[in-house]
Amino acid sequence: MSFIDLSKNEVQCKIVFYGPGRGGKTTNLLYLHQAMTDSVRGKMVTIDTKGDRTLFFDFLPLALGQIQGLSIKIQLYTVPGQVMYNATRKLVLKGVDGIVFVADSLKVQKEKNIESLENLRQNLAEDNVDIKEIPLVLQYNKRDLGGSNIPILSVEEMQEDLNKELQVPWFSGSALKGDGVFETLREISKGTVKYVSRKLLSR
Amino acid sequence: MDLVLSKESIDNIISALDEDVLRAGADCVLLVDRSGNLIVNRGDPANLDVVALAALSAANFGATAEIAKLIGEDDFALLFHKGKNENIHFTKVGKGFILITLFGKDVSLGLIRLNTARVTDTLIPILGGEL
Numbered sequence: 001m002s003f004i005d006l007s008k009n010e011v012q013c014k015i016v017f018y019g020p021g022r023g024g025k026t027t028n029l030l031y032l033h034q035a036m037t038d039s040v041r042g043k044m045v046t047i048d049t050k051g052d053r054t055l056f057f058d059f060l061p062l063a064l065g066q067i068q069g070l071s072i073k074i075q076l077y078t079v080p081g082q083v084m085y086n087a088t089r090k091l092v093l094k095g096v097d098g099i100v101f102v103a104d105s106l107k108v109q110k111e112k113n114i115e116s117l118e119n120l121r122q123n124l125a126e127d128n129v130d131i132k133e134i135p136l137v138l139q140y141n142k143r144d145l146g147g148s149n150i151p152i153l154s155v156e157e158m159q160e161d162l163n164k165e166l167q168v169p170w171f172s173g174s175a176l177k178g179d180g181v182f183e184t185l186r187e188i189s190k191g192t193v194k195y196v197s198r199k200l201l202s203r
Numbered sequence: 204m205d206l207v208l209s210k211e212s213i214d215n216i217i218s219a220l221d222e223d224v225l226r227a228g229a230d231c232v233l234l235v236d237r238s239g240n241l242i243v244n245r246g247d248p249a250n251l252d253v254v255a256l257a258a259l260s261a262a263n264f265g266a267t268a269e270i271a272k273l274i275g276e277d278d279f280a281l282l283f284h285k286g287k288n289e290n291i292h293f294t295k296v297g298k299g300f301i302l303i304t305l306f307g308k309d310v311s312l313g314l315i316r317l318n319t320a321r322v323t324d325t326l327i328p329i330l331g332g333e334l
């Protein structure tokens with residue numbers, strides 16, 4: 001749920017990074033945090049981690065400057081990807097305005113990507129949000145492993161598995177190296193601000 | 204379900220928080236929504252990361268609501284954490300908002316409870332009228 005403060009001409013939106021466990025959601029936020037200047041980023045909060053697995057969520061607030069006289073504040077969250085933490089995922093999804101789905105390019109994760117996207121669709125539906133309505137961007141992560149001896153999915157196969165029906169913007173990326181991370185953020189921010197302002201105008 | 208508040212509404216919220224909560228001796232008071240957005244903060248939050256506090260409080264409240272459901276309650280209306288020097292008090296405001304009050308050891312919990320309950324009654328129509 002976005003919040004627009006007309007006394008400051010400011011809009012706040014919530015963007016959630018979703019996807020299967022170990023897919024690279026936290027790594028996306030860590031990259032953004034270290035790549036951005038202090039004037040843009042707030043403090044990153046990572047709660048309740050066990051090793052590098054997210055148990056609750058990560059949080060990174062960003063001030064993305066002005067669009068048409070409105071200053072844009074965006075709050076990035078990650079969910080825990082592990083299947084058993086669905087209650088926590090639902091909690092973090094509350095009031096979401098835009099979603100980045102981080103898919104894992106590892107061949108062994110093919111089914112997990114599909115299951116996680118289906119889980120997202122269901123959790124949104126329970127909150128009366130249609131996955132086809134809300135801004136959504138796919139990121140095919142870990143493309144840096146192409147050419148290594150670890151088997152990975154082709155982009156075509158991932159498109160076929162995940163994006164055939166949805167037809168949303170997508171990016172190849174490597175959160176570890178930072179490839180595609182800013183592109184993903186730019187696209188989802190643009191889409192979310194547009195979506196929020198369109199809803200506003202139709203009131 | 205987006206919230207848009209005019210300058211007038213924000214001003215009304217600010218004066219209600221100042222009069223009812225800060226005057227009761229609270230150090231700082233924040234109004235946040237349950238998705239983690241910070242609506243208004245008042246008082247002296249030097250060195251306090253209010254944006255992170257808003258996000259964590261919303262999540263904490265959400266988690267507690269799930270616990271409530273597990274034991275057959277709808278929700279808990281308030282939460283209170285006591286520290287050595289600083290205490291924190293959370294009150295539900297309507298369905299969608301939380302009021303977070305920070306106060307020191309010299310301020311009585313009873314007074315904070317009374318005043319946050321009163322300000323909640325003022326806030327609900329301001330917020331609800333514009334949902």
Ligand SMILES: Nc1nc2c(ncn2[C@@H]2O[C@H](COP(=O)(O)OP(=O)(O)OP(=O)(O)O)[C@@H](O)[C@H]2O)c(=O)[nH]1
Nearest residue numbers: 021022023024025026027054080081142174175176
């Ligand atoms: N090679 C490679 N490894 C990556 C990339 N992104 C993340 N990783 C690694 O994958 C592992 C899991 O990454 P996380 O970012 O913790 O994954 P997550 O999606 O947050 O996982 P959960 O919190 O369990 O849901 C870590 O060891 C990362 O270093 C990438 O682009 N390339």
Ligand SMILES: [Mg+2]
Nearest residue numbers: 025026053054
């Ligand atoms: Mg994680």
